[in-house]
Amino acid sequence: MENCAVILAAGEGKRMKSRHPKVLCEVLFKPMLEWVIDAAHGAGLNDLCVVTGHLHREVEEFLQALAARRPQFPPPEHVLQSEQRGTAHAVRMAQDFLRRHSGGSVLILNGDAPFLSPEVIGGALRDHLKSGRDVTVISAEPENPFGYGRIVRDKTTGAVAAIVEEKDADETTRKIREINSGAYWFQADSLLPILSKIRNENAAGEYYLPDAVKLLISEHRRAGAFKTQDGSVVLGANDRGQLNQLNSIARGRVMARLMADGVDIPCPDGIMVGPDVTVGPDTRVLPGCILSGSTSVGSGCIIGPNTVLIDTSVGSGCTLCSVHCKGASVRDGESLKPFTVLHA
Template identity: 40%
Template sequence: MPMTAIILAAGEGTRMKSRHPKVMHKLLDRPLVSWVTRAAREAGAERIVVVVGHGADEVRGHLAGEKDVECVEQTERLGTGHAVRVALEATGISAGPLLVLNGDGPLVEPDTLRRLIAPVADGGSAAAILTWTPEDPTGYGRLEFDAAGSVVRIIEQKDCTPEQAAGLTACNPGFYAFDAEQLAAHIGELSTNNAQHEYYLTDMVSVLRGHSLNVAAVKTEDADELLGVNDRAQLAELTRLAQERINERLMSEGVTMLDPRTVWVGPDVTVGRDTVLLPMTMLWGSTTVGEECEIGPNTRLTDCTVADHVSLEETVGVDVTIERDVTCGPRAYLRGGAHVLEGAHVGTHVEIKNSTIGCGSKVPHLSYIGDCTMGAGVNIGGGSITCNYDGVHKNRTTIGDNVFVGSDTMMVAPVTIGDGALVGASSCVTKDVPADALYLERAEQRIVEGYASRRLERLKRDEA
């Protein structure tokens, strides 16, 4: 049977002191809840249901981009057991292996979830609980076992007697697997007879055992992946752990980092061998970086494709494609579908938007190129601009191959400059320029000899 995952994301997270739901706070480049949906997906879940509540619209709006995720709202928040029951009733899930995960547990690994679901998927158990033994179990629910090693019940910290709190050391971090048929059949038997007067999902252990069904415990040694987020200090700590995990993997694959503590890489980013990531580099989203590149310092790329042998210094890129042997920066901004072809150069204080920069072309400094198709071998002088917006519409500029554009040139779109043309500095191009032509537009230079000293004498007389 296909595997399903239910992710509990209805809580407010009051300790975050935020207007936003806890699961929407970002760890590296994505909200907490998306780390959990990603882990469930990679573990094999074909259907993912997220239970929303506080800030439901914000969570729904974010998850709308994850096409295999559906949301169910828990309008009354009466505990974890109630949240799962709401999900089962709303979706009709009643068969197959089922994961139940917390939306604020971002570091759990897909392999761990596959181990957790295995006792249920093979038919040997009605449920399985992920467990580990921390040095200090304070705050965690405790697992009680029978002689055969099966879980008898989970006792929440608030409901533990002093003897149970001291003697039971195996803890429940909140990761569960169930046979959906058995869960749906018996979840209505949960009660609120506990310290919080809520429906605890942990009580399903006792319920299932009451029907002579087995509940397995799956042990793990890596406590880091079981950690949850309750406040901003914990969010920072888990961010550091995720950063270390990703950076160590990249370095083991042949990526160099001068200082791994100052490099942040999202979980879906790929980086090629012999690439160097310098301090204060951030790689987010679906970014891919090729081999033998040098990225940084002070560079941020989001959803970018970067080929081999590229150097990006102090560059911000969002949704752009950069071909091999490109150099860029320092202090460059590429965005909105910009495409920089092989061997091109984008220099200091340059912005490129929705434009193609041709092979070997150069936009060295202090220029804005927007909505432009540029050919190969073009040189754009400093301070030049494609004037692409007329107040209502964006218009395109087309520049042919081997064009030379002098400094401080305004190209008022829509306009075309033909192959091999020359545009003199300080020109304002408002009409198409033919190939191999010289375009020169500027006022005639006027020189008035001795004017400066005569003006100064006049000002002195006026003051007297």
């Protein structure tokens, strides 16, 4: 049976103070949910189910538009969590989807965690299957583990013995730096019967997915953790300040990648480049430029200052100074006059 993924995207995100769903807030002009879907696809997962909730129609319309832009992938399914009653309750909404993947493994991940990479997803799956586990938690050691559930391991076997939430942790447990990222690989046939056993006996009256791990451990099922060296996999955004931090991290990574590929960025001030943008070597990008969407730029170009390119194809040897292009195509060697506006 083919492996699959369930993406949790039902949360309201009140602290964002947005009229739109939190998972559609953007990191480098790309919705966080799209980052997550791309990571799943990059790890070879084609069967996806997105659990929607708050402003679900907007999320569903986004999924429909994304499917139209990505015909090479099956359209993600979606199910509705009409009441937000916790992460385990959200996964219950996808039980029919899980039953169709009986015999396979299912990745559960959050729709607002844009830095979980295909490499980490794939590495965790290989470890999960090789170890024959019922559940594998994707864990990390961030600089500051405060607020996260701690991974407590068996001192003899190294298996996961418990996930202890911050509020429940004693002083010794709080010193543990390995934390739960909120992403898990489950055997679908192990997860399904456990979901109905999870109780909401907590202050919030919600059903939490880490309790599925606790119950599996109590039934002497195999539980482990795949620890990634990338502490950013745990990062999400609950407010605009945290969203700004995600943008700063992503921007730094994209700029480093471009310069490693031979792109000349003499001064990065005011330059924003989306994660899916490609730029050829010996192209110079000057301050005040925004390149987003599926934009591609050839080699030996001068871009900027103060140029905006959205979903635009630029050939090699072009000069674009103070221009605005959206859905346009610029031929090799072509130079546009300053203040030119090209829209498809």
